Amino acid sequence: MDIRTINALSYEDFVAYLGNVVEKCPIITAAVWSRRPFANLAALEAAINEFIEALPESGKEGILRCHPDLAGRDLQSGTLTTESREEQGQAGLDALEATEVSRMARLNSEYKERFGFPFVICARMNNKATILRQLLERLGNERAEERARAVDEVKKIGHLRLRALVLTDAVNKL
Amino acid sequence: MDIRTINALSYEDFVAYLGNVVEKCPIITAAVWSRRPFANLAALEAAINEFIEALPESGKEGILRCHPDLAGRDLQSGTLTTESREEQGQAGLDALEATEVSRMARLNSEYKERFGFPFVICARMNNKATILRQLLERLGNERAEERARAVDEVKKIGHLRLRALVLTDAVNKL
Numbered sequence: 001m002d003i004r005t006i007n008a009l010s011y012e013d014f015v016a017y018l019g020n021v022v023e024k025c026p027i028i029t030a031a032v033w034s035r036r037p038f039a040n041l042a043a044l045e046a047a048i049n050e051f052i053e054a055l056p057e058s059g060k061e062g063i064l065r066c067h068p069d070l071a072g073r074d075l076q077s078g079t080l081t082t083e084s085r086e087e088q089g090q091a092g093l094d095a096l097e098a099t100e101v102s103r104m105a106r107l108n109s110e111y112k113e114r115f116g117f118p119f120v121i122c123a124r125m126n127n128k129a130t131i132l133r134q135l136l137e138r139l140g141n142e143r144a145e146e147r148a149r150a151v152d153e154v155k156k157i158g159h160l161r162l163r164a165l166v167l168t169d170a171v172n173k174l
Numbered sequence: 175m176d177i178r179t180i181n182a183l184s185y186e187d188f189v190a191y192l193g194n195v196v197e198k199c200p201i202i203t204a205a206v207w208s209r210r211p212f213a214n215l216a217a218l219e220a221a222i223n224e225f226i227e228a229l230p231e232s233g234k235e236g237i238l239r240c241h242p243d244l245a246g247r248d249l250q251s252g253t254l255t256t257e258s259r260e261e262q263g264q265a266g267l268d269a270l271e272a273t274e275v276s277r278m279a280r281l282n283s284e285y286k287e288r289f290g291f292p293f294v295i296c297a298r299m300n301n302k303a304t305i306l307r308q309l310l311e312r313l314g315n316e317r318a319e320e321r322a323r324a325v326d327e328v329k330k331i332g333h334l335r336l337r338a339l340v341l342t343d344a345v346n347k348l
Contacts (some may be wrong), residue, residue, distance in 0.1 A: 010286075011239045011290060012239075027201060030237075030238075030239035031235060031236030055205075056225075058206065058209065061205060062203075063201055064204075065189060065204035065207065066201055066204055116185060
């Protein structure tokens with residue numbers, strides 16, 4: 001799908017197509033539809049990131065709280081979004097040993113207790129070893145520093161989701 | 175459920191419980207969790223409304239675009255959220271005659287074409303006659319005026335959803 005096609009979408013199709021670029025936050029995609037036309041995919045991505053940055057800190061925390069735990073309950077019960085399932089699978093989080101699952105659960109709980117939001121990381125850019133290492137490291141951050149770091153990860157996830165949706169689709173349509 | 179119980183909820187339970195007070199915008203509920211403890215239900219509602227009001231105009235339009243059409247495709251195909259299904263049903267929109275369905279579809283299309291977001295009204299405070307009349311009237315509004323009007327309806331819907339969830343649950347638990 002090229003940018004002209006995207007710019008011509010109704011808000012309903014735009015949201016149906018790109019509504020989960022930020023996990024469970026279709027309001028963000030729906031809001032940036034107001035900013036079309038976009039010169040290119042990077043401009044659409046920039047509009048999404050500007051919207052996120054303009055939110056109050058509570059709103060950024062709200063975005064984080066819409067994310068599932070890594071290797072958590074939603075993965076076990078099959079209730080992840082399509083995008084999250086693929087991402088966690090690609091990082092190997094759907095094939096952990098029992099001891100790894102319980103270690104991840106313990107660290108996720110500790111993180112959520114400390115920060116009030118879940119540990120968010122771009123799983124596609126990591127594997128289970130680097131995810132565990134960063135979870136341990138980031139547990140030592142201050143709250144504001146960690147919130148900003150987690151929001152950066154949201155943007156990385158969005159970057160890859162957007163490209164996967166738009167570019168894969170373009171290839172399929174050739 | 176009383177306010178002390180609500181204030182003691184983890185963000186996960188809070189969002190699971192109240193995440194659809196604003197249709198398909200769990201980010202809003204998730205954001206206001208940062209503002210707890212709430213003195214009472216009205217204070218929680220006020221926090222939600224303050225969050226909405228602090229959004230840029232595109233963000234308010236984003237909220238509106240997360241709402242389904244009244245008597246539209248989602249109602250026909252059974253893909254409304256639980257809350258929307260009950261609200262549209264109570265207003266009689268699930269029992270329209272074919273001519274009424276097509277009239278509503280035509281007016282919804284005209285409205286979306288004009289404003290770039292769907293017609294939002296608190297269905298529980300209306301019936302099919304008043305909904306149709308207001309749809310016709312509001313089609314004559316200017317865009318900014320109509321956006322503000324629609325956001326007011328979002329707040330009315332949220333007010334009733336919040337009370338239904340919290341107070342009904344309180345009765346069930348007696």
